[in-house]
Amino acid sequence: MSAEARPKIHHEEVPHTDGRRELRVFYVSNDVATREALVGVARELRGFGLCECELQTVQQVLAEILNNVVEHACADDTSALIELRVILEESIIHAQVIDSGRPMPGGTLPEPAPPHPTDLPEGGFGWCIIRAMADRISYVREGGRNRLSVSLRRDRKP
Numbered sequence: 001m002s003a004e005a006r007p008k009i010h011h012e013e014v015p016h017t018d019g020r021r022e023l024r025v026f027y028v029s030n031d032v033a034t035r036e037a038l039v040g041v042a043r044e045l046r047g048f049g050l051c052e053c054e055l056q057t058v059q060q061v062l063a064e065i066l067n068n069v070v071e072h073a074c075a076d077d078t079s080a081l082i083e084l085r086v087i088l089e090e091s092i093i094h095a096q097v098i099d100s101g102r103p104m105p106g107g108t109l110p111e112p113a114p115p116h117p118t119d120l121p122e123g124g125f126g127w128c129i130i131r132a133m134a135d136r137i138s139y140v141r142e143g144g145r146n147r148l149s150v151s152l153r154r155d156r157k158p
Contacts, residue, residue: 008027008028008033009025009026009027009033009036009037009040010025010026010027011023011024011025011040011041011044012024012025013044019089019090020087020088020089021048021087021088022085022086022087022088023041023044023045023048023084023085023086024083024084024085025037025040025041025083025084025085026081026082026083026084027081027082028078028079028080028081028082029069029070029074029077029078029079029080029081029082029099029101030070030078031070034066034067034070034082037066037082037084038059038062038063038066041058041059041062041084041086042055042059045058045086045088048088050088050093054093054152054154057133057152058086058093058095058152060129060133061095061129061130061133061134061150061152062084062086062095062097064126064127064129064130065095065097065130065148065150066082066084066097067126068126068127069082069097069099069101069146070082072101072102073099073101073102073103073104073146074099074100074101074102075101075102076102077100077101080099080100080101081099081100082097082098082099083096083097083098083099084096084097084098085098088154089154090154091153091154091155092135092151092152092153092154093151093152093153093154094149094150094151095149095150095151095152096147096148096149096150097146097147097148098145098146098147098148099145099146100144100145100146101146103141103146104139104141104146107141108139109127109137109138109139109148110127111127111131112127112128114128130150133152134150134151134152135151135152135153136149136150136151137149137150137151
């Protein structure tokens with residue numbers, strides 16, 4: 001991929017005086033930019049000192065969330081801006097995904113039953129995975145923007 005065609009992704013570390021570390025990532029909604037954003041987030045969080053098991057958990061949850069945003073909320077708007085915030089505290093990892101795409105159906109988080117494995121579905125496991133890995137999850141729609149927040153314990157093993 002040429003340098004001109006590469007998605008524009010902005011990463012920034014936000015300083016905090018209380019020991020928390022925060023990473024913010026901004027990019028335009030598409031599959032390629034999402035993959036590149038996830039690679040960049042992994043690199044940055046590794047530099048923040050996350051162990052591999054924490055990093056795998058964060059990557060899995062964020063990949064499921066961000067893919068849902070691109071495929072569903074922002075499917076009709078390839079210029080939609082996605083903002084990702086990851087805040088590391090001593091015992092908790094908080095992540096927020098903010099976008100201007102379509103709201104969640106019914107204005108609430110989905111609570112699907114897991115698909116039956118013998119049905120061999122192509123998809124449909126995302127929300128089950130997110131809910132299984134997250135300790136807390138919330139969603140609000142304010143000012144035409146979606147804000148999905150998840151919290152993950154740092155001592156959790158995948």
